[in-house]
Amino acid sequence: MARIFGIDLGTTNSLIAAMENGAPRVIASRETGEALLPSVVAIAPDGTVTVGERAIEMEPHLTHERDGKISAVGYPGGEYGAVIRSVKRYMGLGGDELAPEDRARYTFADLSGPVVRFQIGKRVFTPSQISAEILRALKDSAERALADGEKVERVVITVPAYFNDGQRQATKDAGRLAGLEVVRLVNEPTAASLAYGLNKLATGNVAVYDFGGGTFDISILSIKEGIFEVLATNGDTHLGGDDIDRAIVEWLLNGLPETVKLDRHVWNSVRMAAEDAKKRLSDFAETEIVIELPRHTIRKHLTRDSLEQMAEPLIARTLKRCELALADAKLKAGDIEAIVMVGGSTRMPLVRRQLATMFHREPLCSINPDQVVALGAAVQASVLMGNQGDMLLLDVVPLSLGIETMGGVMERLIHRNTTIPTSVTEGFTTAVDNQTHVDIHVLQGERELAKDCRSLARFKLGPIQAQPAGVPRIEVTFLIDANGILNVNARDERTGREHSVDVKPSYGLTDEEIERMLEEAIDLGEQDLEERLLISSRNDAEQILGALGKQLGEYGALVDADERARMDEVAERLEAARRGTDRELIAKLVEGLNEITTPFAERIMDAAIKLALEKKSVAELS
Amino acid sequence: MVECLSCGRRQEPRLICADCGTPLSAALDSFAALGFPRKLSIDLAALERSYHELSRKIHPDRFASREVAIRDASLRATALLTRSYRTLRDPTLRGLYWLELIGEKLAENNKRVPTELAELVFEVQEQLAGMQDAPGDSDAARELASDVVKRRGELQATMDETVAELERNFIQWDQRSPGIAENDRAKLTTELKAILSKIAYLRTLIRDVDRALENSKAA
Numbered sequence: 001m002a003r004i005f006g007i008d009l010g011t012t013n014s015l016i017a018a019m020e021n022g023a024p025r026v027i028a029s030r031e032t033g034e035a036l037l038p039s040v041v042a043i044a045p046d047g048t049v050t051v052g053e054r055a056i057e058m059e060p061h062l063t064h065e066r067d068g069k070i071s072a073v074g075y076p077g078g079e080y081g082a083v084i085r086s087v088k089r090y091m092g093l094g095g096d097e098l099a100p101e102d103r104a105r106y107t108f109a110d111l112s113g114p115v116v117r118f119q120i121g122k123r124v125f126t127p128s129q130i131s132a133e134i135l136r137a138l139k140d141s142a143e144r145a146l147a148d149g150e151k152v153e154r155v156v157i158t159v160p161a162y163f164n165d166g167q168r169q170a171t172k173d174a175g176r177l178a179g180l181e182v183v184r185l186v187n188e189p190t191a192a193s194l195a196y197g198l199n200k201l202a203t204g205n206v207a208v209y210d211f212g213g214g215t216f217d218i219s220i221l222s223i224k225e226g227i228f229e230v231l232a233t234n235g236d237t238h239l240g241g242d243d244i245d246r247a248i249v250e251w252l253l254n255g256l257p258e259t260v261k262l263d264r265h266v267w268n269s270v271r272m273a274a275e276d277a278k279k280r281l282s283d284f285a286e287t288e289i290v291i292e293l294p295r296h297t298i299r300k301h302l303t304r305d306s307l308e309q310m311a312e313p314l315i316a317r318t319l320k321r322c323e324l325a326l327a328d329a330k331l332k333a334g335d336i337e338a339i340v341m342v343g344g345s346t347r348m349p350l351v352r353r354q355l356a357t358m359f360h361r362e363p364l365c366s367i368n369p370d371q372v373v374a375l376g377a378a379v380q381a382s383v384l385m386g387n388q389g390d391m392l393l394l395d396v397v398p399l400s401l402g403i404e405t406m407g408g409v410m411e412r413l414i415h416r417n418t419t420i421p422t423s424v425t426e427g428f429t430t431a432v433d434n435q436t437h438v439d440i441h442v443l444q445g446e447r448e449l450a451k452d453c454r455s456l457a458r459f460k461l462g463p464i465q466a467q468p469a470g471v472p473r474i475e476v477t478f479l480i481d482a483n484g485i486l487n488v489n490a491r492d493e494r495t496g497r498e499h500s501v502d503v504k505p506s507y508g509l510t511d512e513e514i515e516r517m518l519e520e521a522i523d524l525g526e527q528d529l530e531e532r533l534l535i536s537s538r539n540d541a542e543q544i545l546g547a548l549g550k551q552l553g554e555y556g557a558l559v560d561a562d563e564r565a566r567m568d569e570v571a572e573r574l575e576a577a578r579r580g581t582d583r584e585l586i587a588k589l590v591e592g593l594n595e596i597t598t599p600f601a602e603r604i605m606d607a608a609i610k611l612a613l614e615k616k617s618v619a620e621l622s
Numbered sequence: 623m624v625e626c627l628s629c630g631r632r633q634e635p636r637l638i639c640a641d642c643g644t645p646l647s648a649a650l651d652s653f654a655a656l657g658f659p660r661k662l663s664i665d666l667a668a669l670e671r672s673y674h675e676l677s678r679k680i681h682p683d684r685f686a687s688r689e690v691a692i693r694d695a696s697l698r699a700t701a702l703l704t705r706s707y708r709t710l711r712d713p714t715l716r717g718l719y720w721l722e723l724i725g726e727k728l729a730e731n732n733k734r735v736p737t738e739l740a741e742l743v744f745e746v747q748e749q750l751a752g753m754q755d756a757p758g759d760s761d762a763a764r765e766l767a768s769d770v771v772k773r774r775g776e777l778q779a780t781m782d783e784t785v786a787e788l789e790r791n792f793i794q795w796d797q798r799s800p801g802i803a804e805n806d807r808a809k810l811t812t813e814l815k816a817i818l819s820k821i822a823y824l825r826t827l828i829r830d831v832d833r834a835l836e837n838s839k840a841a
Contacts, residue, residue: 001687183686227674384686392678394704418708421682423701479701482682 004154004183004384006191006377007138009131009171011088011214011240012344014039015374016138016152019387024195024378026371030145031539036370037141039088041133045081045121051137059083061269062293070294072265078107082120086242087134089214090116090127091174092166094507099238101246104262114507126509128170129517132177139178144539154181156381158373159484160215161187162235162398164444165456166507168485173514183384185483188212189219190230190395191376192342194383195367197223197391204337205231207325209355209363210373211318212343214240218322220329220336226390232328232417233398234321239314241278241345247310248274252289252298266293281307282347308350315354322358328417339363342372394419397480404441404450413478416446423479427493428461433469437462440476442486455506461490461499474499537586541578544590545571548597551604558603567596624648627691637699638679644692645680645699652706652719660799662720662792664710673707713788717818720795726811728818736820742780746773746827750834767838774831781824788817 006017006024013036017026026035032053042055050058060074060083075081084106090098095111109117109124117124139152146152159171168185175182189208196206203223210217217235221228249270253261260266273291280287281304291298326333339355341363346352355363367375382388397420402412413424428438438461445453464472473493480486490499504510509517548571552559559567574589623632628644635648637655653660656672678684680703685696709715721727735743749770756763791814798806 004686184683224674227677380683383683386684386687390678392674392681392683394677394681419704421697421701422704422708423698424705479697481697482700 001385002154003150004156004381005142005152006374006379006381007135007155007157008188008191008374008377009088009134009157009159009174010039010373011086011212011242012039013037013213013370014134014138015371016142016155017371017374017378019378019382024375024382026374027142027145029141031141031543037134037138038085039134040083040085041087041130042075042083043081043120043125044075045079047121047123049133051133055083056085059085059268059272060265061272062265064292070292074265074268076264078119079121082106082118084118084125084130086214087127087130089238089242091131092164092168092170092508093127097507105264105267114505115509126170126517128173128509129177131171131174135174135178135180139180152180154183156184156186156377156384157182158188158191158377159185160210160212160235160237161189161217161219161230161233161395162215162237163187163484164237164399164454165401165484165486166454166505167237168483169505169508172483172485173509176514177517184380185485186377186380186393187217187219187230187233187395187398187484188215188373189217189233189340189342190221190228190393191374191380192340192367192372193219193221193223193228193376194379194391194393195372195376196338196340196364197228197379205329205331205335206338206340207322207336207359208340208342209318209322209346209351210235210342211345211351212240213345214238214242216240216318216321218318218325220325220331227392227394229394229419230396230417231331232325233396234325234328235398236317236321239317241343243314244278244307244311244345244348245271245274247314248278248302248307251310252291252300256296256298260293260296269293270298277302278307279347282349304349311348311350315348315351318351319354319358333359336361340372341365341369344370395482395484396420397422397484399444400446401456401478401480401486402443402453404443408450410443410445410448410450410453414480418480420480420484421482423477425475425477428474428476429470430464430467430472431469434466435469436464436466438464438474442478442488456486457488457505459488459504534581534583534586537583537590538578540590541574541586544593544597545574545578548593551597551600555600555604555607558607559600563596563600567593567600570596627695637676637703643679645685645696647695647698650702650706651723652709655702655706656710658710660723661796662716663789663796664716666711669707669710673703676703713785713792714818714821717788717792717814721811721814721818724807724811726815728815728822736816736823739820739823742777743823743827746777746831749773750830753834753838763838767835770831770835774828774835777824777828777831781821781828784817784820784824788814788821791817 003018008015015026015035015037017024028035037052038056040052040055042050042058058074060072060076062070063073065071075083093116094114095116098111098116107119109119115126117126118130142152155175157171157175159168171185172182189210192208192210193206206221206223208219208221215235215237216239217233219233220231222231252270252274270291273289277287277289281302286301286303289300289302336359339359339361346369352363379388380393383391383393396417397414398416400412400416401414402410405411413426414422430438439458440461441450441458442456443450443453444456447453461474474490475493476488476490478486478488491497492499570589570593574593577585577589624635624646625632626639626642626644626646629639629642631639631641633640635650636646637650639646656669658664677700680696680699682693682696682700685693709719749766753763753766753770756766791810794810
């Protein structure tokens, strides 16, 4: 059976992982050796998409020319092309839900619709489409790194535990748009517990504190004989390391004119400097920040103490969420036997200190906090393939689900922290004679009034046979699946007939819109594919030429003149071909060069083994 | 009767096909879903074991690569199982479910304060109103708040006693069922309803107290 892969689609970085010989491993890029793909997507005015480290270079920022002049480079947005970072913050958001500071960062198309849309060049992109580019980049990168032409087709994608229905749906849509089958959405903290749980946590209560770039989650789990049961979860989908960066940016820009503050080139340069400073202060007590702007120079000294003062209110908010989750789990801090740390923001010493104080024990951070979610996703993928024996994850729905009743009150049907999948059946009837439809408004949230909860969907039951008020009986089943996504169906209680339910999501994309985007993607896809194959063969060429150069430098003595001449000839032809666009020629030459150099590679291997046996270094030999 | 979507065997409604172990999408009461007899007193550890064991067998994670119909049956069977477990695990929900099973229900719009709680409710409301009116940062306010904290403890104790009363009512049902005499049934039902409304009322009261304390802390 084809392998299922685990993907952590993060606010700041994304990763892909899979099980290998019983252990989860991240799949690093073959070209760069990096496992983390920055979740940054650059879209040029002509629509060309770049993802990752190279997209960061295209972010609007200020640069120093050699003559000392400072100039603005990168795509600043709108018709000039844009670079989107932290797209996860926008997943599932409606136009009216955008914060004012977000509106200043990017150029958006019409904000009256149910989905936020970025305006880039002449095209508009939904957050799901941008996320799909990240997923596609991960898929391509993994496929280049995998042996035997293995394909990435079926995946588990992680989401913040506190993601609502719309945010989850948007993530699933992104997977579909990237041509992936999303077998399951898994909550990030739960995934992390699986990564630790494989051998480090046998049984007991565990708290997973997941403080990432853009989101915060806390989950409390009970682990018993391979069953990972989430007892409670809480969080904030708009609280993360980004917010600490923003606080530093505010401080750095303090006193400068508004026009300078709002300039996207300036803002982004300052943001990068702020992020660097924050990271440095995890290891050092103080740091110097210098940013040269066209008419100003920002030069400030930041100590860890003052950074902690800025971060403290944000961390206090996370601790409050921890208390709420503990109360929902009906546990006390002392009942927690292990605290698992997830997300780059947990590297801050302040976070670790405060958690140690709250739980009276040192948090666990033996697995890289940037990788642990992807590793856990790979474990869950393995569970889904039936390879993990008795291991089973029982997760919960993070927010209550209900319907609007008379007077605009939210009636809860499924309470938060209910184990999923779960369902509830509710009876509906008509209020006036001969009513043919019943309108139902589905909500998600913890507030008493419908207007304070998030609208999930509206639907109409019917047509109902004309009857006196109160006579028709329609049973509606609200079912939340293992992904935490709502499904609705309705049945006439007397006739037993299924009613079709046309659920109109309040936010997000309709099925028709997804279909249209998929069609567009297929049109562009064939062109993309040819281009991707070319890039991939160029990468192969670069790699083999680079490796050969290095080997000839170190072990040149192992090649005779005749052999050397043959190698040089093919290498030169490949060098020329890789600058062109003839993909098949490049591939043929790579293969040819590979063949000629195989005996040489074998000799190097022999020499290396001999060296290892004699425990001598190259230096000693020469 | 339900038919297994995998092997086709027709059988009595149950969660798992007796022949091939495939989940079945069947309508079952919560006791039957967990394989427990219809008794109100429940060994919670045994209940959890049964829940975990059944989850391992029917959870959608076990059928991720099967055809849509079987994935759907697994989804529905697991939804029923988790819902049933949640109902039976909590004594109050279990009591309410019992009423539903015997065709009774707590009167909706049950706004009348149970008589034995009337005095307590009055006192608590006085206290909360006093705390709201007192200036935020004064000795008087702090004293009132500490009284309310004490009251919170008393309310919890009353709640615990009431839940114990509920458990005693459960034992009575179990001793007399099945074949309970009509007058016993009427008596136990009335008692069960009274206990459950008392619990519902106490719960609201505790929630109000917690909110007031939370607000005074925030102020």
